[in-house]
Amino acid sequence: MRLITDKAREKWWDEQCAELEKHERQGKTDLLHRKVSKLTNEKRKKQNLCICDKEGNVLTDSDKVRDR
Numbered sequence: 001m002r003l004i005t006d007k008a009r010e011k012w013w014d015e016q017c018a019e020l021e022k023h024e025r026q027g028k029t030d031l032l033h034r035k036v037s038k039l040t041n042e043k044r045k046k047q048n049l050c051i052c053d054k055e056g057n058v059l060t061d062s063d064k065v066r067d068r
Contacts, residue, residue: 016039023032051059051068059065 051065
C-alpha cells in the first residue's frame with residue numbers, strides 16, 4: 001500500500017512541477033506565484049495551534065493567552 005501512495009505522491013508532484021514550469025516558460029508569473037504560494041502555504045494551515053487552559057478550554061482572550 002505504501003508503494004502505491006508513494007508513486008501517487010511522486011506523480012502528483014511531477015504534475016505540479018510541470019505546471020509550474022509551463023507557467024514560467026509562458027511568462028505567467030502571476031499564476032506561477034499563486035501556485036507556489038498555494039503549495040507552500042498548505043503545510044502552514046495544518047499547523048494551526050491553539051492555546052488551552054488547564055481544563056482544556058480554548059483561550060481566545062489575548063490576556064489569558066499571554067498569562068498561560
